[in-house]
Amino acid sequence: MTPVPAEVEKNSRNVTVNRGPFVVPGFVAGAAESGMRYSGRPDLALICALDANGCPAAGVFTRNMFCAAPVELCRDRLKAGKAKAILANAGIANACTGEEGKAKAAQMARLASEALGCPAESVLVASTGVIGRQLDVQPAARCMPALVASLRPDGWGDAARAIMTTDTVEKMAGLRIELEPGIEVTVGGIAKGSGMIAPNMATLLVFVCTDASVTPEVLRHWTRAGAEESFNCITVDGDTSTNDSLMVLAGGAAGNKTISDIRSPESEAFGRALTKVLRDLAIQIVMDAEGATRLIEIEVSGARDRESARQVAFTIANSALVKTAFFGADANWGRIVAAAGRAGVPLEPERVSLFFADLCVFQNGVPLPGEQIEEEATRIFGQKEIHLRLDLGLGSGSFTAWTCDLSFDYIKINASYRT
Amino acid sequence: MTPVPAEVEKNSRNVTVNRGPFVVPGFVAGAAESGMRYSGRPDLALICALDANGCPAAGVFTRNMFCAAPVELCRDRLKAGKAKAILANAGIANACTGEEGKAKAAQMARLASEALGCPAESVLVASTGVIGRQLDVQPAARCMPALVASLRPDGWGDAARAIMTTDTVEKMAGLRIELEPGIEVTVGGIAKGSGMIAPNMATLLVFVCTDASVTPEVLRHWTRAGAEESFNCITVDGDTSTNDSLMVLAGGAAGNKTISDIRSPESEAFGRALTKVLRDLAIQIVMDAEGATRLIEIEVSGARDRESARQVAFTIANSALVKTAFFGADANWGRIVAAAGRAGVPLEPERVSLFFADLCVFQNGVPLPGEQIEEEATRIFGQKEIHLRLDLGLGSGSFTAWTCDLSFDYIKINASYRT
Helix, strand or coil: CCCCCHHHHHHHHHCCCECCCCCCCCEEEEEECCCCCCCCCCCEEEEEECCCCCEEEEEEECCCCCCCHHHHHHHHHHHHCEECEEEEEEEECCCCCHHHHHHHHHHHHHHHHHHHCCCHHHEEEEEEEECCCCCCHHHHHHHHHHHHHCCECCCHHHHHHHCCCCCCCCEEEEEEEEEECCEEEEEEEEEECCCCCCCCCCCCEEEEEECCCECHHHHHHHHHHHHHCCHHHECCCCCCCCCCEEEEEECCCCCCCCECCCCCHHHHHHHHHHHHHHHHHHHHHHHCCCCCCCEEEEEEEEECCHHHHHHHHHHHHCCHHHHHHHHCCCCCCHHHHHHHHCCCCCCCHHHCEEEECCEEEEECCEECCCHHHHHHHHHHHCCCEEEEEEECCCCCEEEEEEEECCCHHHHHHHHCCCC | CCCCCHHHHHHHHHCCCECCCCCCCCEEEEEECCCCCCCCCCCEEEEEECCCCCEEEEEEECCCCCCCHHHHHHHHHHHHCEECEEEEEEEECCCCCHHHHHHHHHHHHHHHHHHHCCCHHHEEEEEEEECCCCCCHHHHHHHHHHHHHCCECCCHHHHHHHCCCCCCCCEEEEEEEEEECCEEEEEEEEEECCCCCCCCCCCCEEEEEECCCECHHHHHHHHHHHHHCCHHHECCCCCCCCCCEEEEEECCCCCCCCECCCCCHHHHHHHHHHHHHHHHHHHHHHHCCCCCCCEEEEEEEEECCHHHHHHHHHHHHCCHHHHHHHHCCCCCHHHHHHHHHCCCCCCCHHHCEEEECCEEEEECCEECCCHHHHHHHHHHHCCCEEEEEEECCCCCEEEEEEEECCCHHHHHHHHCCCC
């Protein structure tokens, strides 16, 4: 196997993710309006591999005990490591719907498979919306011809808009890297989600396609690893949804030598590219979170290990008091320290320091007083993107979590979601 | 030892807690205005046992790793099982304040002890307010004579008002039970707290006095057991404060035979009375929680054990999505079930049922559809006090948690707390 040249490696590290329109050779996407719950907007999205036999596919799903019917269906179908298409609907989650819900998820897949002329088992499904309501299959059946007719190489934006619920913007991310000399591959994906966002895991819908040629095992490995570094690092409200689904399809149209060794340089390069797209989509999710006005990056360093750093970071990231202080641009750092103190991780207060960007406000357990620090902290809290670092002074474990502030609009959106 | 007659037992169960003014023989309380942080309102409270030698005392404190200086002081002093007085200030928490904070907590206790003429070690202190700011001791010193002069048997209301921060009403609860034939004892207490309320433990200040004669060991036992059944069952925002303190003083003026056997009927009767007062104060805290418009009682039944029921109940009670739905009076029960599903407790969806009051909306994993159910659920969600029960269908473990809804006012209060 030819080793990947240094400049390509470098490329894959520095390559910029494109949030605008993209095309993934070998795939088409589209959307249609079924009217199942919403009116006057598309609510069905379809993504399809052009290869008649489908392609390698992998997925990561919610750990919620009440996982939705489409999640159960996909978990089962992805055991084969292959898929031809993904059909997603917005408006009704098909979760907590019992046997009827399972039958309806299978019916949805069958509708798409009949329209596409492929086996039913090769279609994956995903749903997002209200929990506890049954899917209305008839409207989906009626608009299936229109949905299939809408499929085109640049249909990703339409698909991204069709899966939105309380999202205010569609989320897209694509990039190209040179995987072997002269052979470029594309990784492109769409996502939706703006509430019920917490790790364990994605708490949203994410569909990514690539024209790289990868075995199902390698794809599964990087899908899981990528989720760990992206969607498992964000939280909006700590609520893990019943429907979280991340699915990745690898079509192979790029013509690279099929990546089958997880530890090969090409595999690593592919993994980095996939992770980059996933992380960009994850950040987009937090930035468009329900009512969010600020993006907050919470870095916990100096922990005994990554797991305890993670626990502290998420306790801060999910604290209603911390999040409201960010909304009010009030540099009330005591709440951040107090949240760390209740994370269930042993701490030594006299070793803990807190920084906003590069400004230290709390050093080895003692507040740094002074009007200048207060003014500078207030200035930092007024920004749209805020970085804070809590150093625990105990070891070398670290973790970075992303969250947003908690605003009036979060309450407004969620107090009347169903009406 | 004379067994307690049946009717007394019954009395202690059915006795009603009085939220109005009360008197605890052997104790005085008072308040004064130091102007340390607030102006135009009392901010210091003092509670004092009349017995020159003090009396049995016990406490339960926050488990936050960044516990406040006064908490450290009290933990240490209560090892002796005795105390003479409690001095509390509102406005500054004296948490995350390092060695200077510890010295200032000791200074505050010394000020009170000098004014009262008792040993410094017999004075307990408590603080609530902003984290990370140092106490201003001089204003407290100046008003100490006025504070001591304010002490009187019916000063509890003044003391309760002096420890308020974002509280909108003072919290008081008192009751009398016949402990032995012809001997009545009083249990009376005050509390503050309306944000940073979560179990582990109280996340607030609670001071309770009784004229019952009890050994320090028995008092310690029932203080802990009572906290478990009251303040450890409530949450407002899941944020455990740095300053939570529950302290109970037992003066003995009632003249009952000193309770020294934890398992005696008198001990049990005393424990029930104390728990009743603590639970009433806990419910008052939730009802006055920051921005709260509804009290929500979440009962989880049919769990494998109490601990897993507790975990599910608190995951629901702390879910921002559940709490906003309650605020909007939107009977969006899917969020309740989804929160249960992410509690980290193994569940079998097809055994789970959900009730609002007596109305079943989700039975053995399947939603009960129909406009009538929806209408009735919406009516229940419109009430000020809502009871919901989630039956897991797995065993006999149960737990009840109390929480409130999440409203615009919670954001408003907390986005600008320091200003």
